[in-house]
Amino acid sequence: MSDAPPSDTESLLACEECLAPSEAFAVVGNETRLSILEALWTLDRPAAFSDIRREVGMSDSAQFNYHLSKLRGQFIHKTDDGYEFRAAGRSVIAAVLSGTLNQDPSLEPFTVAGSCLSCDGPLEAVYEDERIEIRCRDCERSHGGYAFPPGGIEDRTREELMAAFNQRARHLSCLSADGVCPDCSGRMETHLADVRDTDDPERVRVEHECQRCHHSIRSSVGLVLLDDARIVSFYQDHDIDLNSVPFWTLDWCVSDRHTTVERSSDPWRLTLSIPLDDEQLVLDLDGDLSVLAAERRPV
Numbered sequence: 434m435s436d437a438p439p440s441d442t443e444s445l446l447a448c449e450e451c452l453a454p455s456e457a458f459a460v461v462g463n464e465t466r467l468s469i470l471e472a473l474w475t476l477d478r479p480a481a482f483s484d485i486r487r488e489v490g491m492s493d494s495a496q497f498n499y500h501l502s503k504l505r506g507q508f509i510h511k512t513d514d515g516y517e518f519r520a521a522g523r524s525v526i527a528a529v530l531s532g533t534l535n536q537d538p539s540l541e542p543f544t545v546a547g548s549c550l551s552c553d554g555p556l557e558a559v560y561e562d563e564r565i566e567i568r569c570r571d572c573e574r575s576h577g578g579y580a581f582p583p584g585g586i587e588d589r590t591r592e593e594l595m596a597a598f599n600q601r602a603r604h605l606s607c608l609s610a611d612g613v614c615p616d617c618s619g620r621m622e623t624h625l626a627d628v629r630d631t632d633d634p635e636r637v638r639v640e641h642e643c644q645r646c647h648h649s650i651r652s653s654v655g656l657v658l659l660d661d662a663r664i665v666s667f668y669q670d671h672d673i674d675l676n677s678v679p680f681w682t683l684d685w686c687v688s689d690r691h692t693t694v695e696r697s698s699d700p701w702r703l704t705l706s707i708p709l710d711d712e713q714l715v716l717d718l719d720g721d722l723s724v725l726a727a728e729r730r731p732v
Contacts, residue, residue: 465491465500467525470508470518474526479515542570543591547682549574550690556681558595560586565598567681576681577656579605599679603659609641609650610657610722619645623657625720627697636689637697639722654705654722655686663727664707667714708732 472488473480480488482501491497505511508522518526540560545567547556554571566578579602586594605615614621626638639657641650658664659680668675685691685707695702701720706713710732717726 463500463503465489465497466504469501469504470522470526473509473516473518473522479512479517481515485516540586544570545595545681546679547576550576550684550688558591558598576687577602577652579650595679602656602680603676605650606652606656607660609652610639614643614646614648615650616648617643617646619643623722625654625697625701625703625722627694637692637694637703653687653689654692654703654718655683655689655707656680657722658705658716658724659686661716661724663716663724664714667707667709667729671709673709 468489469485472485476484476488482498485501486494486497489497501509501516504522508519508525509516510519511517540558542557542559545556545558547567548554549556549569549572551574552569552572554569556567556576557570559566559568560581563580563583564578565581567576568574568578569576579598581598581601585597585601589597608615609621610623612621612623613619621641621643623639623641626640628636628638637654639652639654641652643649659675665675668678680686685705691706691708693704693706695704699720701718703718703722705716705718707716712729712731715728715730716724719725
């Protein structure tokens, strides 16, 4: 094997002993091994063999060691301080705790803050297939929807649930725009799509897609820029904490009625105008949604 370092174009992941997906699922499909991972999560620290066995409640030391050895390498590893999670092991338990693997809850639609951009009707939250969508009760226009694991519903009031959803949607959109897949941390690519000739009510749409797992997210131009420092400061100057405002109540964030497409081919050029009280913040954007210029103007 060559000792030469990998080139810039060569994959950093080269693992001759990695488990095939089917083998990996078979390893953690055993009840005892899953209990070991749960015990390590509960202990929340590097743990000794005896501490984990005591937490699992298994008296047969040899049998316990057998199952522990099956997890070593891919799911846990041993350090000088004890056994610790590897990323795969933590992901398995996180999936269980989130409810993704063992829950399928449903919620009756309930009213949320804001009104419909199209008909001024009331908005409601709908939870289906591990996804929360905000839509108009009257005309059913969508005001945004994102995946939300079932575990996030537990022990939360409706108000707490929607506050959590508001933050999660911001996180998913911003992480995707930064080029990191929210699901697998793979490379996320972003491009703009001209949707004027489709059934989409908007004219332009932002599409993110992971080049590794093909997870995709769609959003408006405004949602991608929701955490932009210029926009946050603009709201702060009007005594509004933008972080606490439900994104689905911001028309510039969930529609493109304040987005002007100056040119819809490479290179793209767009303008986003955000009105607030007696002034507006006007942002000039390129095809990567980078801000080229920002100016405050009176309304």
